[in-house]
Amino acid sequence: MTTQDKDGHDVASVSVPAGFERLKRGGPYMASLGDLYCRREGDAITIAMRMADQHTNMRGIVHGGMLASLADSALGLGLTMSCEGRNSFVTVNLGSDFLDAARPGDWVEAHVRIGRIGARVAFAECDLMVGERRILRASGVFAVMKALTAAQLDAGY
Numbered sequence: 001m002t003t004q005d006k007d008g009h010d011v012a013s014v015s016v017p018a019g020f021e022r023l024k025r026g027g028p029y030m031a032s033l034g035d036l037y038c039r040r041e042g043d044a045i046t047i048a049m050r051m052a053d054q055h056t057n058m059r060g061i062v063h064g065g066m067l068a069s070l071a072d073s074a075l076g077l078g079l080t081m082s083c084e085g086r087n088s089f090v091t092v093n094l095g096s097d098f099l100d101a102a103r104p105g106d107w108v109e110a111h112v113r114i115g116r117i118g119a120r121v122a123f124a125e126c127d128l129m130v131g132e133r134r135i136l137r138a139s140g141v142f143a144v145m146k147a148l149t150a151a152q153l154d155a156g157y
Contacts (some may be wrong), residue, residue, distance in 0.1 A: 017107060020048055025153075030073050033066065038077075042110070043083050047074035048109040051102050060104035068077055071096060072137035075124045078112030079142060085153075089122055089142035096138040106130045114138055120144055 018038040030036060031057040033055070039046045049070055056061040072094050079089045102108050108128055115123030122144055 045112045051106045055105045074110030075140045076145040082114045088145045093141040100135040
C-alpha cells in the first residue's frame with residue numbers, strides 16, 4: 001500500500017531504517033492502515049510503521065486510535081514471534097498512556113517487552129517511540145490461542 005502526505009509525496013518511498021524488514025502480518029485491518037516493518041535483535045522485537053496523512057485527526061497529528069492500534073498489534077505480534085509462532089494471541093485488555101504526538105512522516109517504533117506467557121494468558125508491554133521521544137506506553141493482557149494455520153499465515157494474519 002502506498003500512501004501520500006499532504007504535499008503528494010509518496011510516504012512509502014521514504015527510507016526505512018537499517019535492519020527493518022517488511023512484515024506481512026497483522027491481518028486485514030492493519031494492512032489497510034499501511035506497511036508494518038520488523039527488526040529482531042536477539043530477544044528484542046521492534047515493530048514499526050511510517051505515519052501518513054491518512055493516520056491523522058482534525059488537528060493534523062496522528063490519531064490516538066491509530067497509535068493504540070499499532071501498539072496492540074505490535075504486542076500481539078511480539079508475543080507470537082517470541083514463541084516462534086507456537087501460539088497466537090487475542091487481546092483481553094489493553095492499557096495505554098498517550099505521552100506526546102506523532103505527525104505524518106514520523107517513523108514510529110513499538111519496542112516490545114514480553115512479560116510472561118502462560119497456558120491461558122500472556123502479558124506484554126511496549127513503548128511507541130519517534131526517535132528518542134516516547135509518545136505512548138502500553139501494556140496488554142492476551143488470551144493464548146492455538147497457532148495460526150498455514151493458510152492464515154499465507155493470508156497475512
